Amino acid sequence: MRRRYTKKANWPSKNIKEQTSNESLNSQLDANIQKLKQLLDGPNDLVIREFLLNNNPTMKGSVVYMDGLIDKQLVQESILRNMKDFASNKKSYDTSKTILEVMYENFISIHSVEKGNTLEDALDGILVGKTVILIDGQTSALIINTKGGESRSIDEPTTEMVVRGPRVGFVESLGTNLALLRKSLQTSSLRFQTHQIGRRSKKSLVVAYVDGVVHPEIVKEVNRRIQSIDIDDAPESGFIEQWIEDSFLSPFPQMDNTERSDKASSELLQGKVVILLDGTPFVLIAPFTLGDFLKSPEDYNERWLIGTLLRILRYVAAFFALLLPSLYIALISLHPGLLPTDMALSIAATREEVPFPPVAEAFLMVLTMELLQEAGLRLPAPIGQTIGIVGGLVIGDAAVSAGIVSPIMVIVIGLTAISAFATPSFSLGISFRILRIAFMLAAGILGLFGIILVYIMVMIHMVNLKSFGVPYTAPFSPTMDRDWKDLILRAPMTILTRRPNFMNTKDVDSGSREKE
């Protein structure tokens, strides 16, 4: 996988739209319009508004934009109306300037205006919601940023609820997201680097980082990998993640995604890089290590003691989510001697009627649970709850009464499911689900010994795994005991005055206790 990057480090940007092929604009307005229509196949959402300049019938101009992608009010108030003024205006202008420059200086009251010289510029502009002004006899066009159209208002993200914390989540618009990030991180050293992604559908992608905090190598590496992306379209940041992650064979996520602007900004200050893609509220955070995945932004919003307890609880939950069913299999099938006699007797009594061995029983229940989870996810919220009740209560109870599974198995599976949901990161939760199956299989073959072998294998995999050059197991190993203050424990805020050591940040201190 690593080889891929070295090969494609400087991937030549292929000319995708062969038809336009950097054709420069014609001086004939009609020819340009014709060409644009032809390229887009004359869709009916393409608006071409023609006007005359200085009431001169030989001087024609056109305003071209896509209906629905633009901010209608803005176009009407700031372009079309001004154009009308311009057309009826009889004043004379500085003749040394071209007519476009005159327009730009006197009539366009929009902040972001560019000049485009090729048809492709114009076309790309139109497709992302810009308005293009073409004038007869000019070989360049004004491309005015009038992006708009329908968008969602800023809401609390539904995937990452917190009890305490800002109720702000990213939305689908990149501009808004950048603004949100700027708002929550008001520093001049916040940097945005923009890339264009996609062969056919060009999307903007922004790499955000805090200059002076992040290690430059990480930014370089992220940019390098992003440049290697070559896909038709990136509808979601997940595409980006899968394209640039270190190992696609790994069950572990090597980047985190979040909808919360406060989480993104706090990670930026920890020396991480945030990747924002236009069109999705989910931004990527890299590099991300195992320890980071078990942190939740809320840990810091509560007092340290609560934060610490929640962290420990989360580690216990991770342990349960991974190992509980496999331990059940191992204890029941292979090592009943480990159970206290009373418990062994009562388990044996409950299992007497169960026709399946624990391995089959456990797989059956895990499968049921996964189905319930998947079914509940795809349904509207009110029905989703019904599924929960039908699945959890009715099936569970009926399965026990029918003697298909033992009640203890139901407890184990229930506990596992709850623990899996207590993991803050959804993507880590999924990898736990995969590994859980591996552990169960191993337990079914070799019992506790199988479990430990799989555990060792997972560990071997993890120590060899990196996320953008940062070892996945840092700071457990390589050991950076200074970072342990904010790992399983969450030390009081006044002690957490340093940025993570394992991120190798340029600026080490994030605060100081000595300040008066």
Add this chain to the structure above:
Amino acid sequence: MKFLYSNETISDKELKIAIPSMIIGVGVLSLPSGIASVTVGSDGWIALLIAGILQMGVIWLMAKVASSFPKQSFLSYSAKLVSKPVAVVITFTFAVYFICVTAYDIRMLGHISEQYLFKKTPVEVVMLAFLLVVVYAVSGSRVGIFRLNILFLPIILIVAIVVFLLSSKIMDVSNLRPAFQTDIKGHMHGLYTSALSYIGISIILFYTSFVENPKNIPKVSIIGVTVPVVLYIVVYLNCILVFGQVGTSNMLFPTVDLAKRVDLPGGMLERIEALFFTVWTMGVFTTAMMVFDVAILALQSIFKKIKKIHIILFLSPLVYFIGTIPKNTTQIIQFGNYIATSMYIYGYLIAIVLFIIAKVRKGKSNGKKAI
């Protein structure tokens, strides 16, 4: 600004942890019994301590030799000291020993798991599964191996401490008496037995070429040896306190039996020996992994043209085959003793010889050129 993580160097801390991870393995499971059978009362700790101090001395010698040739492989610096052909032979012999130790570790693990975990599962399957995991580990990066040690060693030590604390309920302090009654012969015998459980410290000769800070190696390796010395003494005394000297000396694996006598508080689990042994697998794993890796390293330095993965693929069946040679408990123990003793003598001899030659050379060159 240099990025912190590189793939081919080892920090002091990683070396410090690698040494105990290397030493602690299957040996400690049967060690208390071997010591208790030749000493009286609780006197075995003396032999353990002296053996530990001796180890420190030897590892210091080795580290001294190795650290005076920073960033050089064992083959290249021993070639400088004792001509190339001799160095190749020495390196190759080391590789053979390390392969045997790997095989012994894997066999012993299979054997003990047959005793305490399984009844019908063939020992070959257990060994194969374990060997495959070891192979997976050594085919990864070398730094990964050291990082694994860091992840596993604390767990092993914590488990040992937990067993110690849990067994305090069933300890009988009077078992410590009589004290200081063992005769010299018993002590010598105990010394020998305990020394055998320190095999593998010769890895220091090979790993120094990866160490960032070669100057610190002697200090760091002595600190590293301290951990198993303390652990051995604690485990030994723990067995004596619970079973008494006579009881301990009559068990094959008293450390595992110790866990068998322990119940978790609150009666959650009884007889945690299966659990204990399972966790201890990690300790055996780190040993086997490192010994195997050093064997590969040694062979790699001789056969420079062969790829690492090919060496691994060639060695794995060999290790497996050697591991299956001993037929029963007695033979396994004999096999272990034989390897340990001969490797011991060999490793020490080489260390001392190299050290003396290095000293003499240094004396000759008389500071003209620091080696």
Add this chain to the structure above:
Amino acid sequence: MEKRLFNFIGCLLIIFLLSGCWDIVNIEDRGLIIGMAIDFAEGQEAAENHLTVTTQFAVPPGLGNPAQSGGGGNPYMNLSASGNSIDLITQKIANQTNKIPFFEHLKVIAISEEVASTPGLMADVLDIFIRNRDTDRGIDVIISKDKAKDILEIEPENEKLPTLYLFELLEKNLKETNKLKNTKLGDIHDYLLTKRSFVLTELASKEKLLEETDGAIYGSVSEKVIGKLELNEMFGLNLVTEEDARGPIEVEIEGGITTFSIREAKSIVNVQAKNQENPKINVQIKLEGELQETFGGLVLNDIESNLKLEKKVAAKTEEIVEKTIKKAQQEFEADIFGFLDELNKSDYKTWKKMKDDWEKGEKYFVNSEITVNVIAEVRAHGVIDKSNKK
């Protein structure tokens, strides 16, 4: 890249398809053996076979299942078979049941007095339990007065499984009164290795109820059970050997019986063997406790009456302990107190000279002079001075 992925998946598939599940025996398919009894074979079987072993299997459904109402049936199942070695017999028993015998939950082994009184046999029958990895060193070993099998058939009122009843009886209930000896398999292993005499609890049953209990002395010289201790003597033994002996001591004072209960007891044994012919053994016992009950007119509100009670308790305890010692020393010539161990720990060189002639040969133990000192302290007398006016 794809090739690697396929190789990986292929390897995984092979591993799963080729693997077996050798050791999987589900908990409900195992016959959990919780108790065993060892007797001599009887009747026509006796001709060919030597021993009869009875194993008690727990039958979990019989224990009742909270999820399913009822359950019913016998909570346990006793199966017997005869043979010449324990292992062979358990194989025979395995043939009688549909479950696979599972020994890891074995709690109690009962040996009939008859078997235990045959020289060397007790050590032999216990060998398999000490050697086997399934069995635990914490198993309780008891002697049964009559047939050991009957012990496994008692029907206690509050417990469904006789073995668990016995186990808990030994572990908990009688720790309060300290008249039973809770001898574990691991201890016996040590005793057999050091050739030391010891005491086991002996139980008898009658009509499915436990009837009487006392102690059986295992003599290391004759390698068999050689005699009995009464409950009171067991108490005396425990005062010397156990770390935290508890229990009541009855004394007669002020014309009535007063009970003193031990809260804490400590015994220090001191063996002086400068003179080999006549070793001096001193047992010092320190008791702390409180007044539990009084029938006479004893009022503990001054120092004097306190002292008086303490003296009485001390004298009574001395009497109990001395009686036990005398019985062991003179009647059975067995050092059940572990005085030799004490000598080993305090004076290794002398021990080495004397160990082989302690109980046999020169019989140093029999010739030793044993003194007992008891110091008793009354710490409290309840929450009242007296309960009625006399």
